[in-house]
């Protein structure tokens with residue numbers, strides 16, 4: 001046991017320690033030292049050190065956690081190793097081989113190093129079994145900023161919590177601070193908000209409040225409040241906040257008293273307010289939904305109608321890349337779509353040659 005750890009524990013004894021099974025305090029009779037396996041009191045400083053040396057795990061574990069300054073970081077790192085779920089001895093055994101948990105799509109692995117220290121490793125959860133040699137290995141948490149900018153197809157990721165995290169990278173041998181820093185760059189503010197939620201202090205800004213704050217070009221969204229059912233906000237949440245689109249668990253509702261009808265999702269970390277992507281999309285929808293419906297007449301075969309529905313579904317679910325060229329049974333198959341366009345759309349792109357009626361917009 002390192003002397004500084006013993007000194008720090010003796011100093012802490014004056015105000016009392018009760019941590020992960022270790023109980024230490026000091027009174028006129030001397031020091032008390034307790035673990036689930038041992039109980040001593042009335043100890044002199046030298047006796048205290050001897051007893052502490054016999055229980056190094058408890059002391060080094062307390063020392064490790066007491067030196068993590070941020071409550072949110074500590075709570076997160078303890079969550080990773082399941083600190084609230086199993087006793088220290090069992091946990092230390094598990095940490096020998098590594099304990100992993102998924103945070104969004106990031107797999108966080110904690111391992112025990114010497115003197116109670118932990119080391120952390122990060123990678124995409126799908127890469128859990130990929131040999132390290134086959135991954136691009138980093139040790140600087142700041143690299144995460146660049147790594148997660150684009151998805152596997154090189155497309156910019158405007159929403160950091162979209163389930164499109166690229167594969168093929170790993171961070172190894174991070175200390176606790178570096179680990180939470182990297183996670184925060186992958187999924188900004190998720191650790192903080194998750195911690196606030198656990199503490200009952202998450203400050204949720206519902207749709208109505210968030211929209212009321214919009215100014216400038218986004219102020220137009222305020223006009224999109226029609227009807228009692230707030231179904232437009234349900235559509236927004238269904239379109240953007242579903243687990244298939246965003247890994248945050250939506251906690252915001254229409255307002256303090258009115259929940260939305262759509263499910264908030266199962267994400268580990270909460271979403272406390274409509275994000276900028278949702279506000280920008282809602283601005284567009286506000287304009288589009290301001291249009292008056294028109295009546296158009298099209299002639300479609302039943303299969304053509306179903307095919308249009310299939311195409312909308314495939315685009316909305318981001319499945320177009322999965323539809324094989326040869327699979328002409330799929331309505332959203334590229335050849336089927338091209339055939340439909342060749343048959344039904346004129347040179348100006350009008351469906352069935354029917355022009356779009358925008359006369360009433362002026």
Ligand code: SF4
Pocket residue numbers: 159161240241246247248249250271272273274275276277278
């Ligand atoms: S508002 Fe919706 S899409 Fe945006 S971060 Fe929150 S849950 Fe995700």
